[in-house]
Amino acid sequence: MERTMKKSKALQAEVNKKENIAEAYNKAFMAEIQPKGGLVFEDKYVKKADGYETCLHVYDMKTTQNTFWLNQLMQRDEVIAVMDVLTAERDDILKTIDRSIDEFYARALEEKSNIEQLESQMSISTLQRVANEISQRGESIKIVVNRLYLSAATREGLDKKINRLKGELTGLGYKTTILLTGMKEEWDGLFLPLDKQMESNFTINGKYIPARSLGGGYPFHHKSLEDPYGMYLGRTSTNGVVLFDRYMNDNRNRKYSHTFLFGQMRYGKSTLLKKLFEDDYNRDNFIRGFDKAGDFEEVVADKGGAYIDLAGKNGRINWLEVFSTATRSEKDLSVDHVASFHQHIAKCKLMIGMLNSDFTETDLNEFGRMLAAFYVDYGLWVDTNEPEAQQQTAIAGRPSADYPILIDLLAFMTQKYQQVIEREAPTPARRVRIEKIRNTLDSMLQENGNIFNGRTTVPNVQDEQVVFYDISSLQSLSSNVFRAQLYTAISMIWNDALRNGRKMKQLYENNQVEWAHIRRFSVYLDECHNVINPDNKASVDYIIQFQREMPKFFGSVLFATQTIDSILKSNLANDTNEALKTIFALCQYKFFFRLDHSEVDTVQRVIGDVLTDSLKGEIPKLQQGETVLTTGATEAFKMKVFVSQEEVDRFKGGN
Structure with missing residues (x-):
């Protein structure tokens, strides 16, 4: 009897065990x-x-x-x-x-x-x-x-x-x-x-x-990049997935979102640029850019963006308008009118130096003093070194109608400034400098008055998500006029980025928006050798300042060019070369599509020891769509960019 009871208990325990196991299964999931x-x-x-x-x-x-x-x-x-x-x-x-x-x-x-x-x-x-x-x-x-x-x-x-x-x-x-x-x-x-x-x-x-x-024999040694909010960009050479988020901030190795793309024509550089463009659009980020070959016209139209001709056909940007380009500090993003004005003067000096390559540093300083006196005479600036009084002028970011135009500047120079100089008993050399400046301004008026003489008439695009500036018409003009217009447009973009950054910073600090959902600001500089003038250090310094300021506004700059030698020339002065290297150093991400063997050593000089010998050897042999991506000072890998047939159909023009 006792043996039978023990057997019965054991049998019941076995039944209970099987029932518990059965209950542990998700039957609905198993059925699926x-x-x-x-x-x-x-x-x-x-x-x-x-x-x-x-x-x-x-x-x-x-x-x-x-x-x-x-x-x-x-x-x-x-x-x-x-x-x-x-x-x-x-x-x-x-x-x-x-x-x-x-x-x-x-x-x-x-x-x-x-x-x-x-x-x-x-x-x-x-x-x-x-x-x-x-x-x-x-x-x-x-x-x-x-x-x-x-x-x-x-x-x-x-x-x-x-x-x-x-x-x-x-x-x-x-x-x-x-x-x-x-x-x-x-x-x-x-x-x-x-x-x-x-x-x-x-x-x-x-x-x-x-x-x-x-x-x-470890079979899972593939290199991969899996950012939590990354877009699917392709696969590495070891078949690891690449989920890429330019705005990833790990507070260690990846803190910025500036990006540089190098590569010969027809190897995928423009296609990748458009993929990054669409990623920005899908994230609802603000997008600004320059299009020299018309590659982006259809893409911009597809997104309902604005496409503006910088040659003045459907709008003009007044180069004498002072845009908001600086903030009081990294924490206080209110407009710093003093710094914005100083940057504006520097930009104007840079422009006129481009328009007349004979200008010396002394000539440019004379022009800067004259321009500051002009804004004082026009009632927008004050003749004092007191920062608080200068700040109260609120000179930056006013309505376009408040600013003077080129003909006003010429009138001031011919009438009032000339009188002031005469009272100071100028030397013959100074008289020559002033005449050189006047002749250059007069040439701007006579030869390209439709571009340089007039208030800003481009549509108000501050709230437009996508705005691209068509610079193809500028190619018929001199390279100096071309670059001058680019820097004027960059100043306007800078102003829009600051405006968005102030708003986003306030929302983020008040816990009204998460880091991943901040509305960012991206600037696309394709054919960037037209913007970064290696023969003019002042232009390089201007772009460096642009790069340094943009992260404060949750902004990023994307550069693209066909060859690194078009920017970094071996015969440049050391200080210019070092400044150019700073531009590359400020770019967190660098995509290298196919380059000539002769350029690989230049790449090494620019980015240091990030690339292994094997990766350096790969760059001249990369096929269409293949690229080497560096994500910082230590990380680099080869990958193949994925492009769907739908993207191929949308991305007409350029590779």
């Missing part, structure tokens, strides 16, 4: 993922309602392998690769090795061929070395089972896949087979641990591999 239509396990295949499946079992491999050798076995398209690992018992392994050594000794004595005797002796040496590693150094031996699962809609299609994969693996030194009548056990191998598999009646033979050798 189970094979639809059922399975039939045949000798060589698993027959399913939607096709066929089988398993290639790896039963032997080379004894000597390269580093990361498991990659060639497990990183395969359209294959589910499974590797089961179990630690072998130390004593059992040593006994097995001992028996194997005895067997090879016997063979060596019996073999008549010198080659066969040598092979036996080599096997003995290998086993002795393994035994020493186990007994003296604590090496563990792993039992490893590798399976490769393939599937296809038809048996014929599956047979083709099997034959192709077996052929590839045979060439790499792997021996594979399909275990006849073992499909059910191979199927279970997808889900059961190896020790449970070995409990079945079906024999599972694994390979015995030292742990160190197995570790050296």
Whole structure:
């Protein structure tokens, strides 16, 4: 009676255990993922309602392998690769090795061929070395089972896949087979641990591999970039995913979002630029840019953006308008009118220096003094060095109608400024300087008055998400006029970025918007060698200042050019070269598409030791869509940019 009760309790406990296990399963989930239509396990295949499946079992491999050798076995398209690992018992392994050594000794004595005797002796040496590693150094031996699962809609299609994969693996030194009548056990191998598999009646033979050798075969060494809010940009050369977020801030290695793209024509530079453009658009960021070849016209139109001709056909930007380009501090983003005015004077000096390359530093300083006196006379500035009084003028960011135009400046210079200078008894040299300035301003009026003489008439685009400036018409003008207009437009963009940054900073600090949802401001400078003038250090300094200020406004600048030599020239003065290197250094991200061999050394000088020798060697051999991306001072990898057919259709023009 007592025995019966004990048996009954044990039976009930077993039933309860099974019920608890059943309850632990999510039946709805199981119903969703189970094979639809059922399975039939045949000798060589698993027959399913939607096709066929089988398993290639790896039963032997080379004894000597390269580093990361498991990659060639497990990183395969359209294959589910499974590797089961179990630690072998130390004593059992040593006994097995001992028996194997005895067997090879016997063979060596019996073999008549010198080659066969040598092979036996080599096997003995290998086993002795393994035994020493186990007994003296604590090496563990792993039992490893590798399976490769393939599937296809038809048996014929599956047979083709099997034959192709077996052929590839045979060439790499792997021996594979399909275990006849073992499909059910191979199927279970997808889900059961190896020790449970070995409990079945079906024999599972694994390979015995030292742990160190197995570790050296690590199959997941691929380089990847997985930013939490990143866009899918493509895959690395080791098949790692690239989820790229320019605005990622880890407070360690990635703090800025400035980006530089280098690359020859037709290798994917423009396509990547447009992908980044669309990523900005999808994030609802403000976008500003310059288009020299018309590549962006359709993309901008598709997004409902504004496309403005900088040659004055559908609008003008007054170069004498003072834009808001500076803030009081990094924490206080209210407009610093004093700094904005000083930057405006510097920009005007830069422009007139471009328009007349004969200007010396003394000439430019004279022009700067005259311009400051002009704004005082016009009632926008004060003749005092008191910062607070200057700040109260609120000279930056006024309505366009408040600012003078070129003809006003010429009238002031001819009438009032000339009188002031005469009272100071100017030297002959100073008279020449003033005349040189007057002639240059007069030339601006006579030759390009439609561009330089008039108030800002471009549409009010402060609230437009996408605005691109068409600079193609400017190409018919001199390069100096071309650059002068670019810097005027950059000042206007700077003003818009500051305006947005002030708003976003307030929202962010009041916890009204999360970091990932801040509305940022991106500026696209394609063909940037037109903006960065390597022969004019002042222009380089202006762009550096632009880069330094933009992060305060949650802004970024994207540069693109075909060759690095178009910007960094070997015959430049050292201080100019150093300034140019600063532009590159301020760019967190650099994409290198194909460049000539001659430019690779220049790249190394610019970015330091980020690139390995192998990556440097890759750059001149990159194919279309391939690029080397650096994400800081230490990280670099090769990748292939993914472009869908829909993107190809949208991104007409440029590659």
